[in-house]
Amino acid sequence: MSEKQDSCCGGSCHTSEVAETATEKHSGVTIRPHYTSRYDDEAWEVAVTLPGVARDQVNVSIENEILEVEASRSNPVPEGWQALGDYPVERRYQLRLDVGPEVDPERISASQEDGVLTLRLPLKEATKPRTIAVS
Template identity: 60%
Template sequence: MSTELCKDETNDVASPQVAEASLPVVKPHYSSRYDDEAWEVSVTLPGVKKEDVEVSVEKEILDLKAKRIFDAPEGWRPLGDDQSDRSYRLRLDVGPEVDPAGVSAGLEDGVLTLRLPLREESKSRSIEVQ
């Protein structure tokens, strides 16, 4: 397995198909690590609700879309530029090793953790030295 997960494809998107076209599109911070079984990618999405996150893996590309809309209570007046509302978009080349069917995701405290399991044939094996 290679360490090519980090190839960032976000900027290759010609026109992001995000749900809210009027929102500014921001690339979220992320970090990744791997073990023998899977890649784990951690993406910071503060203020984003579970129902506003969409993750797909297609043609070896992980595509994450999310949006954050803050409905300010009545009577609240913004002071300065209000940049609360935004779309997040992240595209990562996960390579052929990842099994798209097994991808799982959890959102906690504004951090989305994605677990991308490796295909059986891509997992590392111990080799007995004779």
């Protein structure tokens, strides 16, 4: 599959798809990042798109079955440069997911690579499917 998208120098070529809520124009925006999820019998996996975010700028927490991903990306305009569009200086990413009672919060793990945060949320033993032997 191949997709084409034209962008042009000069600024208005930007953000038609992203779920973005401007909070302070020019200085910062809060973005709900895109994510992909799937599960099997062992765990849920969630991949969150966080382009430009360094590993130490990500915080993942869980409380009352709500998983929260918070991250920020500083995007300053270098001195002597001129931005050719209206770009936020800081992007804050926030994603809240209701993971339900089936996830074991003690065993959640996370890794980050190439601007994508991957979370693994193992299910509690009691919620895993069991095979019943027929005697």
